[in-house]
Amino acid sequence: MQIASKELSAVEMVKTALEKAKAAQEKYSVFISLNKEAALKRAAEIDGKIKNGENPGRLAGVPYALKDNFLSKDGNTTAASKILEPMKSPITATSVKKLEDEGAIMIGRTNLDAFAHGSSTENSYFGPTKNSKDAARVAGGSSGGSAVAVALDIVQFATGTDTGGSIRQPASFNGVYGFKPTYGTISRYGVVAMASSTDCVGFFANSAEDIDLLMSITAGQDPYDMTTLPDYYGADFTRGDALRGPAGPEPQASGSDGRYNATAPWDAEGRRPTGPRKIGVIKDFDIKGDIKDALDKKIKDLKSKGYEIVELEMPTLKYALAVYYIVVPAEISSNLSRYDGIRYAYRNSSAKSLDEVYGKSRSDGFMPENKRRIMIGNFVLSSGFYDAYYLKAQKARTLIIKEYEEAFKKCDFILSPVTPNPAFKLGEKTDDPVSMYLEDVMSVPINLAGLPSLAFPVGETKDGLSLGLQLIGPRRSDKALLDFAGKELK
Amino acid sequence: MKDYEITIGIECHVQLATRTKLFSEVDNDAREKEPNSCVSPVDYALPGMLPRLNKEAVKMAVIAGHALNSEINLISRFDRKHYYYPDLPKGYQISQLYQPIIGAGYVKLPDGTKVRIEHAHMEEDAGKLSHFAGYSLVDLNRAGTPLIEIVSMPDIHSAAHARDYCKELWRIMTYAGVCFGDLYNGNMRFDVNISLAKPGEPLGTRAEIKNLNSFRSVERAVEYEYKRQSKLLDKDEKVVQETRGWSDDTGETTSQRSKEEAQDYRYMPEPDIPPIHLTKEFVEEQKAKMPKLPEDYREQFKGQIADDTLEILLDYQPLMGKLDELARGDALRGPAGPEPQASGSDGRDSAAGPRASIVKRVANWFASVLLAEEKSAEYLNDLPSAKQLDDLAEMTEKSELSSTGAKEVFLKFFDPQMRNRDAREIAKELNVLQENDAGALEKIVDEVLSDPACAKAVEDYKAGSEKVLGFLVGQVMKASKGKANPAAVQPILKKKLSK
Numbered sequence: 001m002q003i004a005s006k007e008l009s010a011v012e013m014v015k016t017a018l019e020k021a022k023a024a025q026e027k028y029s030v031f032i033s034l035n036k037e038a039a040l041k042r043a044a045e046i047d048g049k050i051k052n053g054e055n056p057g058r059l060a061g062v063p064y065a066l067k068d069n070f071l072s073k074d075g076n077t078t079a080a081s082k083i084l085e086p087m088k089s090p091i092t093a094t095s096v097k098k099l100e101d102e103g104a105i106m107i108g109r110t111n112l113d114a115f116a117h118g119s120s121t122e123n124s125y126f127g128p129t130k131n132s133k134d135a136a137r138v139a140g141g142s143s144g145g146s147a148v149a150v151a152l153d154i155v156q157f158a159t160g161t162d163t164g165g166s167i168r169q170p171a172s173f174n175g176v177y178g179f180k181p182t183y184g185t186i187s188r189y190g191v192v193a194m195a196s197s198t199d200c201v202g203f204f205a206n207s208a209e210d211i212d213l214l215m216s217i218t219a220g221q222d223p224y225d226m227t228t229l230p231d232y233y234g235a236d237f238t239r240g241d242a243l244r245g246p247a248g249p250e251p252q253a254s255g256s257d258g259r260y261n262a263t264a265p266w267d268a269e270g271r272r273p274t275g276p277r278k279i280g281v282i283k284d285f286d287i288k289g290d291i292k293d294a295l296d297k298k299i300k301d302l303k304s305k306g307y308e309i310v311e312l313e314m315p316t317l318k319y320a321l322a323v324y325y326i327v328v329p330a331e332i333s334s335n336l337s338r339y340d341g342i343r344y345a346y347r348n349s350s351a352k353s354l355d356e357v358y359g360k361s362r363s364d365g366f367m368p369e370n371k372r373r374i375m376i377g378n379f380v381l382s383s384g385f386y387d388a389y390y391l392k393a394q395k396a397r398t399l400i401i402k403e404y405e406e407a408f409k410k411c412d413f414i415l416s417p418v419t420p421n422p423a424f425k426l427g428e429k430t431d432d433p434v435s436m437y438l439e440d441v442m443s444v445p446i447n448l449a450g451l452p453s454l455a456f457p458v459g460e461t462k463d464g465l466s467l468g469l470q471l472i473g474p475r476r477s478d479k480a481l482l483d484f485a486g487k488e489l490k
Numbered sequence: 491m492k493d494y495e496i497t498i499g500i501e502c503h504v505q506l507a508t509r510t511k512l513f514s515e516v517d518n519d520a521r522e523k524e525p526n527s528c529v530s531p532v533d534y535a536l537p538g539m540l541p542r543l544n545k546e547a548v549k550m551a552v553i554a555g556h557a558l559n560s561e562i563n564l565i566s567r568f569d570r571k572h573y574y575y576p577d578l579p580k581g582y583q584i585s586q587l588y589q590p591i592i593g594a595g596y597v598k599l600p601d602g603t604k605v606r607i608e609h610a611h612m613e614e615d616a617g618k619l620s621h622f623a624g625y626s627l628v629d630l631n632r633a634g635t636p637l638i639e640i641v642s643m644p645d646i647h648s649a650a651h652a653r654d655y656c657k658e659l660w661r662i663m664t665y666a667g668v669c670f671g672d673l674y675n676g677n678m679r680f681d682v683n684i685s686l687a688k689p690g691e692p693l694g695t696r697a698e699i700k701n702l703n704s705f706r707s708v709e710r711a712v713e714y715e716y717k718r719q720s721k722l723l724d725k726d727e728k729v730v731q732e733t734r735g736w737s738d739d740t741g742e743t744t745s746q747r748s749k750e751e752a753q754d755y756r757y758m759p760e761p762d763i764p765p766i767h768l769t770k771e772f773v774e775e776q777k778a779k780m781p782k783l784p785e786d787y788r789e790q791f792k793g794q795i796a797d798d799t800l801e802i803l804l805d806y807q808p809l810m811g812k813l814d815e816l817a818r819g820d821a822l823r824g825p826a827g828p829e830p831q832a833s834g835s836d837g838r839d840s841a842a843g844p845r846a847s848i849v850k851r852v853a854n855w856f857a858s859v860l861l862a863e864e865k866s867a868e869y870l871n872d873l874p875s876a877k878q879l880d881d882l883a884e885m886t887e888k889s890e891l892s893s894t895g896a897k898e899v900f901l902k903f904f905d906p907q908m909r910n911r912d913a914r915e916i917a918k919e920l921n922v923l924q925e926n927d928a929g930a931l932e933k934i935v936d937e938v939l940s941d942p943a944c945a946k947a948v949e950d951y952k953a954g955s956e957k958v959l960g961f962l963v964g965q966v967m968k969a970s971k972g973k974a975n976p977a978a979v980q981p982i983l984k985k986k987l988s989k
Binding site: 189 | 534535542628756757761
């Protein structure tokens, strides 16, 4: 991460970033709003600190882009929706505050699918963001703007949220690193909720090392988010820790697939006596073409480095998409109930009764995809259907979690594609929600199980489209996973 | 009208007396506050806000559970209950449907009837709406106030018992210290389910009367419903399952919402709050710290204080606390006295025996003197010390004071000018100490008997008319300016007259 110094001022860095942002806006629609004045003011403060010899922070003067579903006192938090377009927040999200306490400077808010519902950023009230490699194609989503902001080198990093692949998929569509941590690692406080039980704050950057730095700053238990895990990031990791829940049984003693210490130092010969040895590959996904070639190449590469490749049978994963599209819309329908036009945000001014305030404000304020998910959610939660859909889905979810636990007894990390195909064309799937949902088939199981996963670039197709893979770890293996990726997946 | 058996189940919402709200850090007591001044971003349901469970509320729920003789569930969870209304900022209420914190228990009514508790769960209160012509105003001060909802089994079979049950719940919750018990401000609210059936037949269709906030209205609403439903049944018409509202002014219930119009709450587990895990130690610790409840006092004072007096006094926990102090007697030993013994055969029980008459006397003063006073509510906030009361009772026992004099002194305990003075001082100041000294009394008796105005009475007495003795005692009292102890005067009179 390039931070500000006496040689390179924060003001200069911010100005450059703002110029790049402006230049890219017309072609790519990366940002919903820019934060010019506040960013420059903040940059001048950082420069002042540097000049006075004060500690300017680990991210001093680093311009970054904020996905527009994070609350911050700077600018409006629209969630790319009409209903929240006027939303000015009196508070700042915990994660944003932590970044800014280390000197990072938000230069703008990036585009997304409204309320993060989507896989292409086409569901934005402000129009779609374009792919950084081919502007006729989608950026991916929902964190499309953030992925493109990093891919176009406007900023060194951007925040994202990943509920079902919303960081990893756009990262791999744009050739950058995108990380979704273990569920509960970074506070969700101040992040517009999509699905509470799978939402994760994460990052886009140019390397696993940069993401590690961002994680070390933002990870940690937050009293304002009861679902955050006790602080663990950076502590020694053993697989036993990951497999054991917070109140679970003691980890097993070492053995052929017992403990390993993934943060143990790597010796000069590159030996890792206690480090990861086995990489799992899931047999059950039907993969073709460029993505298959990229995966095979990476497997070969890892084998040549001495890693053992373990083939995994994970027959439950095929149900993950169905489970996801029950559990997540249920939580969405609930979490979006608060946008009712009564207290804040958009209200239809022609409404003449309470029911009209609700009906008209919500009809105008939400995008079609939002409404689709609200309806699915309300349906699966309605009395008489709850047991058949929601409850059954939750049971299946438990099976998926268990299947991963079993898999991680056989391997240290799992290597997988992020999506079946590279970026598709704008408009290609907008009329076919199910084919759009199928984009998520390899990313959603990880969210349902709450696992960390890093999407990393693995070159391009012959047409110049980005290709990415993801590396998935057991719960709380985040740092080990990023360390491994930094050393072995470049 | 035919005879029907009435079956009643009651759901009671109890606002917990925590300092802050259930899921946010703003003041929970908004009684004197401006509308919408106790509202955090969480209560306001800004985007991205998450509930932060108040530990104190969980603790109070456990205490309430103990007070209801209930099982405490070591694992409980929150659920979301969805409906749209401007008093509900999130569009859902965080409640507990599937795994409530408080399990089955019971409440014992004053007459010994047991009403079983099905369960009780924690939830947040909604805001308050005020309706005006053409518009309504929302006040979210109450939104997020911690509640427990206590759900009874349909064990109640009369309007009086319905009232008694509500009142007993109110006592239990205030004694347990989990609720301020201010009914006027909605600290406790009752939903009453009522159905009628012919004796021996299965339960009839129920109507639910929502949001009653006084014991009297519970009783009246049940009485009204009995009449309304029995009229329908007499005519072979059906009772509709519905929600009805009660008007204190008209004394009637009116239909609000039928079953068909009932909302589908789309319950789902609350994903923002992990399950509550309580340890057995924590639960037991709360049990050990439980204050005395009405039922404890009933057992303690049975046979010492008349049942009806006790039931009156039980409405006032501070009075019961005072009587308890008097009964134990240990506070009267003063700060340098020995520690009271923990418990056991030689502890409280033995102290209760000899102190029973003192307790009874003070109980009667509380019931007949203090509570008859106009300012009694004010007085309850600043009760005399047990020492003051004990002294006064003892002086009265020893006939140093007449009962009238004692009452005068008793009332002075509440007089800001005199409240900290001891009983004897006040009695002296009021000049109500009784004359018990035999010599002094004999002198007065002699004076009265030699008074010519009394000659006729003396004659009558000697002629066998015992009735006139009362007159003579009265004369002695008059001569002593009321200070003579009539009980001491009588034998002296008799002795003198028999000479």
